[in-house]
Amino acid sequence: MTALVVAEHNNQELKPVTLNTVTAALGLDQEVHILIAGNACSSVAEEAAKVSGVAKVLLVESSAYENFLAENVATLVSNISGDYDYILAPTTTNGKNVMPRVAALQDVSQISDISAIESSDTFQRPIYAGNCIATVKSNDSKKIITVRNTAFDAASATGGNAEIITLEEINDAGISKFVKEEIAESDRPELTAADVIISGGRGMQNGDNFTILEGIADKLGAAIGASRAAVDSGFVPNDYQVGQTGKIVAPDLYIAVGISGAIQHLAGMKDSKVIVAINKDEDAPIFQVADYGLVADLFEAMPELESKI
Amino acid sequence: MKILVPIKRVVDYNVKVRPKSDESGVDLNNVKMAMNPFCEIAVEEAVRLKESGKAEEIIAVTIGASSSQEQLRTALALGADRAILVETDVEAEPLGISKLLKSIVDKESPDLIILGKQAIDGDNNQTGQMLGALTGFSQATFASEVNLDGDNLSVTREIDGGLQTLDINLPAIVTTDLRLNEPRYASLPNIMKAKSKPLDIIPAADLGVDISPRLETIKVTLPAEREAGVIVETVDELIDKLKNEAKVIS
Numbered sequence: 001m002t003a004l005v006v007a008e009h010n011n012q013e014l015k016p017v018t019l020n021t022v023t024a025a026l027g028l029d030q031e032v033h034i035l036i037a038g039n040a041c042s043s044v045a046e047e048a049a050k051v052s053g054v055a056k057v058l059l060v061e062s063s064a065y066e067n068f069l070a071e072n073v074a075t076l077v078s079n080i081s082g083d084y085d086y087i088l089a090p091t092t093t094n095g096k097n098v099m100p101r102v103a104a105l106q107d108v109s110q111i112s113d114i115s116a117i118e119s120s121d122t123f124q125r126p127i128y129a130g131n132c133i134a135t136v137k138s139n140d141s142k143k144i145i146t147v148r149n150t151a152f153d154a155a156s157a158t159g160g161n162a163e164i165i166t167l168e169e170i171n172d173a174g175i176s177k178f179v180k181e182e183i184a185e186s187d188r189p190e191l192t193a194a195d196v197i198i199s200g201g202r203g204m205q206n207g208d209n210f211t212i213l214e215g216i217a218d219k220l221g222a223a224i225g226a227s228r229a230a231v232d233s234g235f236v237p238n239d240y241q242v243g244q245t246g247k248i249v250a251p252d253l254y255i256a257v258g259i260s261g262a263i264q265h266l267a268g269m270k271d272s273k274v275i276v277a278i279n280k281d282e283d284a285p286i287f288q289v290a291d292y293g294l295v296a297d298l299f300e301a302m303p304e305l306e307s308k309i
Numbered sequence: 310m311k312i313l314v315p316i317k318r319v320v321d322y323n324v325k326v327r328p329k330s331d332e333s334g335v336d337l338n339n340v341k342m343a344m345n346p347f348c349e350i351a352v353e354e355a356v357r358l359k360e361s362g363k364a365e366e367i368i369a370v371t372i373g374a375s376s377s378q379e380q381l382r383t384a385l386a387l388g389a390d391r392a393i394l395v396e397t398d399v400e401a402e403p404l405g406i407s408k409l410l411k412s413i414v415d416k417e418s419p420d421l422i423i424l425g426k427q428a429i430d431g432d433n434n435q436t437g438q439m440l441g442a443l444t445g446f447s448q449a450t451f452a453s454e455v456n457l458d459g460d461n462l463s464v465t466r467e468i469d470g471g472l473q474t475l476d477i478n479l480p481a482i483v484t485t486d487l488r489l490n491e492p493r494y495a496s497l498p499n500i501m502k503a504k505s506k507p508l509d510i511i512p513a514a515d516l517g518v519d520i521s522p523r524l525e526t527i528k529v530t531l532p533a534e535r536e537a538g539v540i541v542e543t544v545d546e547l548i549d550k551l552k553n554e555a556k557v558i559s
């Protein structure tokens with residue numbers, strides 16, 4: 001019985017979320033293999049070979065896989081899936097884009113975004129914006145799964161010594177073409193990997209005011225996030241969004257500033273260890289999930305917080 | 310250009326649902342139902358393409374119980390030309406739904422299929438991609454911008470790191486993200502007009518597709534409750550708590 005983890009990477013380095021998915025795969029009592037599909041990405045395969053607990057790394061390099069186009073990667077994964085009982089990927093935009101396509105090619109019902117493993121065929125997953133948890137049993141012989149990274153610890157990035165096998169399995173459907181990517185460069189930690197996150201909502205009023213959060217983020221080594229309202233209003237880019245349809249995060253400390261606490265926002269952060277809410281409305285629902293709430297005008301409280309930490 | 314817009318009837322996004330007392334599922338008794346918000350965005354995008362002269366016909370389709378006709382009428386009121394209900398009382402999974410949609414695609418031969426990236430009930434985020442696999446069409450998921458210029462479809466996607474632009478061949482599948490557009494409200498005259506637009510009902514069984522579920526719901530429960538927190542009076546008190554009680558800052 002073997003499990004294949006479809007790695008998240010950018011052709012240069014392995015993304016940390018892959019390590020959480022490896023832990024989920026190991027939790028299934030499987031021999032775990034990692035697939036590195038990309039272009040000129042052998043260094044990523046070397047990194048993956050060191051991940052603790054991994055038995056084999058499959059490396060496929062082609063321009064067809066460079067940008068992880070769903071049509072090409074799904075065909076690849078489907079074509080090599082014969083040897084595997086489980087295929088897993090992190091619930092990232094890449095995982096979400098590719099895995100259902102693999103599942104349909106294999107005539108399998110995908111289990112999306114699992115948050116716990118109960119047995120070899122039974123899993124928990126949040127539904128309805130995390131308002132309920134469903135326990136589901138899969139009756140498909142092959143299981144195709146995306147994994148909620150906040151629910152599984154990261155496997156150790158070192159200590160392993162897996163064999164790297166190069167595959168010559170090239171599929172270029174030729175029906176989609178990568179044009180460009182606008183990736184925000186930042187010195188801050190990635191939202192999904194940060195220990196501390198400070199998020200701003202509509203209460204921030206505009207993009208410039210996010211500088212109020214930056215000073216605190218600098219001092220705490222925090223990532224900066226946002227509510228949908230703040231992104232929709234153009235205060236910050238889309239990759240800041242936390243929530244049901246944005247990123248799911250669970251840092252040690254989450255500070256929500258000027259965020260009301262709609263269920264769709266809570267869906268993305270309520271598993272954080274410690275939640276702080278700063279809001280001038282004492283009835284804001286965010287206070288119901290906050291460990292520490294401060295009813296205050298953020299424009300007074302945040303500069304004071306920055307100067308005192 | 311013919312556009313197919315698959316939509317879904319779901320719980321209104323403001324409703325906080327609870328499990329049934331026997332934990333067999335989600336309690337949907339007497340809760341407000343609506344069109345899935347991402348589907349509204351899909352309908353809106355199709356209507357805009359038609360209004361700009363780039364599409365001739367919009368067909369809304371849903372897989373579901375008879376009650377889903379309500380959401381199809383909404384789609385018609387928003388600008389779809391006709392609607393199809395593939396009627397079934399089975400709560401089909403995305404795999405079954407995409408198989409039924411594939412039958413409709415075979416009948417209708419649309420050039421473009423626009424659908425929501427996820428339904429806010431199951432939060433599966435699968436149907437568009439699965440339909441892509443079954444039809445062999447190209448796909449652009451999580452779209453925040455769609456530009457159709459003749460045969461060239463350019464789509465900007467919201468991805469974890471920022472934005473990505475793809476050019477994809479027609480026929481194609483696009484799944485919508487929140488910022489693609491702001492859906493309009495249906496006007497009263499359009500709601501009236503929608504009543505006389507064609508709505509075909511096809512029993513799912515007539516399509517000869519196996520939609521039996523592969524996943525069994527063992528139970529549905531509430532997530533772990535967070536312990537009640539405290540309200541602090543001052544910034545100093547907050548810092549003290551974070552340092553000395555929660556020990557999350559130093």
Ligand SMILES: Cc1cc2nc3c(=O)[nH]c(=O)nc-3n(C[C@H](O)[C@H](O)[C@H](O)COP(=O)(O)OP(=O)(O)OC[C@H]3O[C@@H](n4cnc5c(N)ncnc54)[C@H](O)[C@@H]3O)c2cc1C
Pocket residue numbers: 200201202203204226227228229230241242243244245246247257258259260261262263264265268278279280281284296297298299322346347429487
């Ligand atoms: C299908 C769907 C998916 C969604 N997905 C997401 C998602 O992924 N993530 C997400 O966040 N939302 C999502 N939403 C939107 C969600 O429903 C809310 O609309 C959104 O989270 C509200 O953002 P907000 O809290 O910043 O704004 P508001 O609800 O407007 O709250 C602003 C808060 O700021 C406070 N405030 C204002 N001024 C000050 C001040 N000077 N000092 C202190 N406090 C102040 C106010 O008291 C208020 O509580 C989704 C909605 C739908 C329908």
